[in-house]
Amino acid sequence: MVDVYEAVKSRRAVRAFTDREVPREVLERVLSAAAWSPSGSNIQPWRIYVVTGAPLAELKKRAGERVAAVDPWDEREYEMYPADLKNPYRERRSTFGRERYSALGVAREDWEARQRAAAGNWQCFGAPAALFCYIDRDMGRPQWADLGMYLQTVMLLLRAEGLHSCPQMAWSVYRATVAEIVSPPDGLILFCGMSIGFEDTTGNYVRTGRAPLEETVTFVEGPVASSHAA
Ligand SMILES: Cc1cc2nc3c(=O)[nH]c(=O)nc-3n(C[C@H](O)[C@H](O)[C@H](O)COP(=O)(O)O)c2cc1C
Numbered sequence: 001m002v003d004v005y006e007a008v009k010s011r012r013a014v015r016a017f018t019d020r021e022v023p024r025e026v027l028e029r030v031l032s033a034a035a036w037s038p039s040g041s042n043i044q045p046w047r048i049y050v051v052t053g054a055p056l057a058e059l060k061k062r063a064g065e066r067v068a069a070v071d072p073w074d075e076r077e078y079e080m081y082p083a084d085l086k087n088p089y090r091e092r093r094s095t096f097g098r099e100r101y102s103a104l105g106v107a108r109e110d111w112e113a114r115q116r117a118a119a120g121n122w123q124c125f126g127a128p129a130a131l132f133c134y135i136d137r138d139m140g141r142p143q144w145a146d147l148g149m150y151l152q153t154v155m156l157l158l159r160a161e162g163l164h165s166c167p168q169m170a171w172s173v174y175r176a177t178v179a180e181i182v183s184p185p186d187g188l189i190l191f192c193g194m195s196i197g198f199e200d201t202t203g204n205y206v207r208t209g210r211a212p213l214e215e216t217v218t219f220v221e222g223p224v225a226s227s228h229a230a
Helices: 006-009 024-034 053-068 089-103 111-126 142-158 167-180
Strands: 047-050 129-136 164-167 188-197
Touching: 006 142, 006 188, 024 047, 024 142, 047 053, 047 167, 053 111, 053 167, 089 111, 111 129, 111 164, 111 167, 111 188, 129 167, 142 164, 142 188, 164 167, 167 188
Parallel strands: none
Antiparallel strands: 047 129, 129 188, 164 188
């Protein structure tokens, strides 16, 4: 059994998968367990579509055609990042970009190569399984946070099964193509996709870093200062 710390540390956004199939019963086991994720008032706002086999092949084909045709992205239903991303977030984002493209040997100014690498998103980086996570349009920020908890639970459970994943907001800009395949009811927003499969270990990758604990965590302890001047 994979220890929780091990699952957390070995989970990373894998962007190269083999075509080895992911058994349906494994996906069912993972998603049944992930259903125990917490959500405010237990409303369980996630709506998940799992796509494999011929429908996934068709989705990749249609997405590939859009990439080849330089088809404009679908109108955004949510902003991925604030338009004016402040520091330290802006700096972290550019560090990530540098790491991601240097692992692929792609120069920062090589726009075409970067586009090609990004296009791997819409082939699920070769993965034979994907899930798509929707949420009701009426839901607010706390329910979107619930989705995050759910999706991380899925990704950790996938580690327990020897599988890897990559969460992908990139699918939100091809949401119309995803909708052609999964036919979601009206009123849902596609938050993200997630590629799922066995890692292709022949590729290069750079492990992303993390900010030091003091940058993101504050321990509040010790005697409480009196609010009244003596
Ligand atoms: C909600 C969400 C959406 C993401 N969307 C994408 C995506 O569209 N494409 C991609 O390659 N990675 C995507 N990622 C992966 C992040 O880039 C990655 O988690 C981050 O850089 C930290 O790296 P690590 O997951 O390998 O530790 C996404 C991650 C999250 C949580």
